[in-house]
Amino acid sequence: MNTNDVERRLEALAASSASPELPPAILDRMAQLEAGAESALAPVNLDATPVMHRVRAGGPRSRGLTLLGVAAVLAIFGGLIYAGGSRPIRKAPVATPSLLSLPGPTPAFQALPQPTPPFSLGSWRKVQTFNDGWNFGSIWGGGPNPGVWLSYQNGEIVGIAERYDSAEHQQNCILQSKDGTTWTCSLVPTPSGEPCGTGPCPVVTGLAVHDGRWVAVGYSSFRSPQDESPGAPSPDPANPNGDVFLAWTSPDGRAWTEQPGARTVQALSGAMGIGLPSLPTLVSIKSGFLMSSCYGDRPGLWTSSDGVSWQPAAMTPGSQTISCATLGSATTAGYMASGRCSSGSMAYQACVAFSTDGTTWTTSDPTAAASPDLAAQLVIALPGGPVYVAGRWFVPLETIQPWASGLEYQASSADGLHWTVFTTNWPDALSTEPGLNEGDYHPAAFTQLADGGFWGINDGPRLYVNAALPSPGYTLVPEAASTYWSATGYNWQRIGASPPGWAIAVVETPTGLVAFMTARTTHDDGSVTDTTSVWVAAKK
Amino acid sequence: MVEVQLAATSVAEGTETTFSAVIGRELPGSYRLAGYILGDAVEAQDAVQEALERAWAAWPKLRNPDAANVWFGRILVNVCRTRLAVRKRTTVRDLHEDLDLADHSDPFRDSLLRDSVGRALAELTDDQRIVIVLRFWGRLSMPEIGERLGIPEGTAKSRQHYALETLRRVLERDEEDQR
Numbered sequence: 001m002n003t004n005d006v007e008r009r010l011e012a013l014a015a016s017s018a019s020p021e022l023p024p025a026i027l028d029r030m031a032q033l034e035a036g037a038e039s040a041l042a043p044v045n046l047d048a049t050p051v052m053h054r055v056r057a058g059g060p061r062s063r064g065l066t067l068l069g070v071a072a073v074l075a076i077f078g079g080l081i082y083a084g085g086s087r088p089i090r091k092a093p094v095a096t097p098s099l100l101s102l103p104g105p106t107p108a109f110q111a112l113p114q115p116t117p118p119f120s121l122g123s124w125r126k127v128q129t130f131n132d133g134w135n136f137g138s139i140w141g142g143g144p145n146p147g148v149w150l151s152y153q154n155g156e157i158v159g160i161a162e163r164y165d166s167a168e169h170q171q172n173c174i175l176q177s178k179d180g181t182t183w184t185c186s187l188v189p190t191p192s193g194e195p196c197g198t199g200p201c202p203v204v205t206g207l208a209v210h211d212g213r214w215v216a217v218g219y220s221s222f223r224s225p226q227d228e229s230p231g232a233p234s235p236d237p238a239n240p241n242g243d244v245f246l247a248w249t250s251p252d253g254r255a256w257t258e259q260p261g262a263r264t265v266q267a268l269s270g271a272m273g274i275g276l277p278s279l280p281t282l283v284s285i286k287s288g289f290l291m292s293s294c295y296g297d298r299p300g301l302w303t304s305s306d307g308v309s310w311q312p313a314a315m316t317p318g319s320q321t322i323s324c325a326t327l328g329s330a331t332t333a334g335y336m337a338s339g340r341c342s343s344g345s346m347a348y349q350a351c352v353a354f355s356t357d358g359t360t361w362t363t364s365d366p367t368a369a370a371s372p373d374l375a376a377q378l379v380i381a382l383p384g385g386p387v388y389v390a391g392r393w394f395v396p397l398e399t400i401q402p403w404a405s406g407l408e409y410q411a412s413s414a415d416g417l418h419w420t421v422f423t424t425n426w427p428d429a430l431s432t433e434p435g436l437n438e439g440d441y442h443p444a445a446f447t448q449l450a451d452g453g454f455w456g457i458n459d460g461p462r463l464y465v466n467a468a469l470p471s472p473g474y475t476l477v478p479e480a481a482s483t484y485w486s487a488t489g490y491n492w493q494r495i496g497a498s499p500p501g502w503a504i505a506v507v508e509t510p511t512g513l514v515a516f517m518t519a520r521t522t523h524d525d526g527s528v529t530d531t532t533s534v535w536v537a538a539k540k
Numbered sequence: 541m542v543e544v545q546l547a548a549t550s551v552a553e554g555t556e557t558t559f560s561a562v563i564g565r566e567l568p569g570s571y572r573l574a575g576y577i578l579g580d581a582v583e584a585q586d587a588v589q590e591a592l593e594r595a596w597a598a599w600p601k602l603r604n605p606d607a608a609n610v611w612f613g614r615i616l617v618n619v620c621r622t623r624l625a626v627r628k629r630t631t632v633r634d635l636h637e638d639l640d641l642a643d644h645s646d647p648f649r650d651s652l653l654r655d656s657v658g659r660a661l662a663e664l665t666d667d668q669r670i671v672i673v674l675r676f677w678g679r680l681s682m683p684e685i686g687e688r689l690g691i692p693e694g695t696a697k698s699r700q701h702y703a704l705e706t707l708r709r710v711l712e713r714d715e716e717d718q719r
Contacts, residue, residue, distance in 0.1 A: 001708055001711060001712055001715075002708065003701075003704040003705060003707075003708050005708075006657065006704050006707045006708050006711065007704065009655070009657040009711075010657055010672065010676045010707075011676060013651070013652075013655045013657055013658050013676075014676040014677045014679075016651075017576065017648075017651040017652075017658075017677065018647040018648065018650070018651045019568075019572050020571070020572070020575065020581065020647040020648070021568075022567055022568045022571050023571070023581075023585050025585060025589070026567055026571065026585060026588050026589055026592070027564075027567070029589045029592055029593075030559070030560060030563070030564065030567075030592055030596075031560075033559075033592060033593065033596040034559060034560060034596075
């Protein structure tokens, strides 16, 4: 049995499950609410009066529910958002009577820069098919599980791959290729001396090369997931699976050694243990290595000279400690990360950190550039990383209450420290299907952030809807996929066709693009075979 | 079906959008989702009513009725998550057994219990169960689930991944036990 079988059984069960008629009591309750009769939670106008003063008092039951209602109102309106699936980020309360309204004045509109693609692309051609019985990633949920992450470092294509055989045995390997045609897959050793728990073991999330020293980082579940039975201690919400940080080193990218001394590092690379990241979690910097981490309120940026001994990144005086960080662009202009500032006056507030060298960081709050009223409503859209376009950093912002936002907000900065907030809209560069908008498109594979922008291969809209359950408006057409380029990572410009199959990784090299594509063959007995091929397209 | 005359409450001047019109059409689907998240029809009814009350309290400030379905769905999921958490902290005594009502029929529970994969949902964490129900019973895409839960799409995918792995292990264990 594999997870595809589980999916099929869930689909069958859901399709045959009962759909009981809506109990009349629910409709009655809605009618009572609208009629204003005996409303436990009457609508509360918070525009001009503090919450507690406007809630109507009542009998004992009514008061109890009213307090619950106040709590609910505060929870809904008080600025709770989730970042990276982690604990909510609470915007610092601001003494404003217009907490629930969209405050003015509205910042000026500013168009986002739209650089043109740096080159055109030739036709795609297949240069390699992996047929040793191991597949890179798997297809589940109607789309690929992107088990490959590629980057161009040290003069070659390097990557991290999870491979599976037909029995779902897993291998983790480091990929290397000079030209996209010939590849080596060097196994990352399983951690020694510790039994694997019930989670993936291990997961490699970052790879970087510095001065001839190769370092990979990841995590593994040595401990069983926290006991959630009644009466059990509350699990650590920052690390519910009991994951342990791991680091491996290699002199050449081929012979890898796990470094047990790194297991005590209080970091979890990767975004909340998702696995292979869409953004880099480990990069080479002048002094060694820089790593992002998301592990509760623990530091989110770490540095190391050797990849084994790690220290929280130094912060300039007055800066907060940034936690649950996501690295953005690593450019010649410096490094930028977004996360949350979890100490001092900016407790639990989304923030960004900037460093010219990756070693010493300065935090700032881009939303503070807005008027106080508006700043109280804005938060950084996490966990997306800041981007660097046309000489400026851009950080997407969102309003605390989604229904209060008819505008798109951005903050931008030329130096990574001083910000302006403006309203904008994403240029309509993507031709969408009727009934869909840009938000419905999700690049299946895209390159690491770099000065030149991104390259992506899109599998079509509604990527993760299961192909076995087609329904109106849900289409899965890998054959209609395209190759896109984006300067920002948000709006995409179509450049040309894509290779056939499901895209699981793509990387830009000095001469072109290299993509991993997986195709699925369904046999007469219902079994499936996934085959991964490498395709290249030359720059023109 | 009970017909209910619902008052017309405009969200914004010049629109015909009402609480009952916008939220009312979400109720059947919401009740079904709550039912399979909680596995209990009575609790599902309570959860939907609680979500209704919270939504009603916040309704006057809803600026974008087009997003009301996502907004209400998020409220409902939060209510269900809280109820699941409270359930774990509370010592539950099976009243059905005490009152000899073991044959009491519950459409949601019965649907789940008739299949081993439905029974296996009990082995998932609350967050994993919610993602699975939204995905398979709600037929939401992963981006939509992320939006509904207020979490990144990647986190939603991760939860689904771990949930499917857990279900696979449970089903394999059960099959082994039966041999």
